[in-house]
Amino acid sequence: MQITSKFTIAIHIITAIDYFRDSETVTSKFLAGSVGANPVIVRNVMGDLKNAGIIDVSRGKSGIDLAKKLEDITFYDVYKAVDCVSGEGLFHFHEQPNMECPVGRNIHRVLDEELLGVQDAMEARMKKVRLSDIVNKARREIIKETT
Amino acid sequence: MQITSKFTIAIHIITAIDYFRDSETVTSKFLAGSVGANPVIVRNVMGDLKNAGIIDVSRGKSGIDLAKKLEDITFYDVYKAVDCVSGEGLFHFHEQPNMECPVGRNIHRVLDEELLGVQDAMEARMKKVRLSDIVNKARREIIKETT
DNA sequence: TTATCCTGTAATAATTTTTATTACATGTTG
């Protein structure tokens, strides 16, 4: 299993919004072209990012913009915004342990604490990555191409 | 997305093997009963654990046993054994970023390093959880039930 | 204000991944 591509799509979108802010009118169609996915997928991710207060979107010809400074957006914010692990947690627990069995009826409670610890460690790391790091790095890479 | 239930099944299996070691002949069918999954699923997980040197399995009536001490088995060992994230990494990258677009053709390279950092943090945490912790806790919970 | 463009969202379908099932060959024990 893997974490949905909605996450990398969201990061891609934010990067593109910033990068093309001055040169293009950024729409879901434009972004879909850059991402290589369907415009509706992009609009759904845009909706998530909008609800999370990360981007500003309005209808009509206005275009899309960032609602926060890149320094103030972390991987974690985006991960939460697109709801990568829903309410279920990072680990999918097998659904029907046998309640007649002493191991079966206790394993869930026993494991949950440790599983959550692992998830917490991942999320803590995500809080340390800022979108400004990503965008800066992308700009450097793009400049490097032309030399 | 979530990490496959093969992982929690594997932990469940190891716990049950240890718990029932003295009182039952532990077979894939027996384990499948405790886990609440198909015996073939259990046998596949058993195969993974066997290949990783975590359990000993033999055909015929011999039963299943642990190949290592519980203190020497970590979440990470099990996670690697059942190949939770295959070769692809924890994050599923959208597959077709547009190579005509400066953002599109650089985003993968730019993100990969940070995504790997997150994955590493998760795996590092998994290396700290020992199966002995789990089994001990399970035994305590089971004893608590009877009081 | 009206034509145009774009977002929001529902409904549906296609694809991929997980999980389950059936079947049987092979090895082991007594």
Next chain:
DNA sequence: CAACATGTAATAAAAATTATTACAGGATAA
């Protein structure tokens, strides 16, 4: 040899992810 278990392939069922179509409704500009 008989009884039982694992190993594994082939297949199917179920669930999750991603894509597509369609259209209502807000925003903009002439």
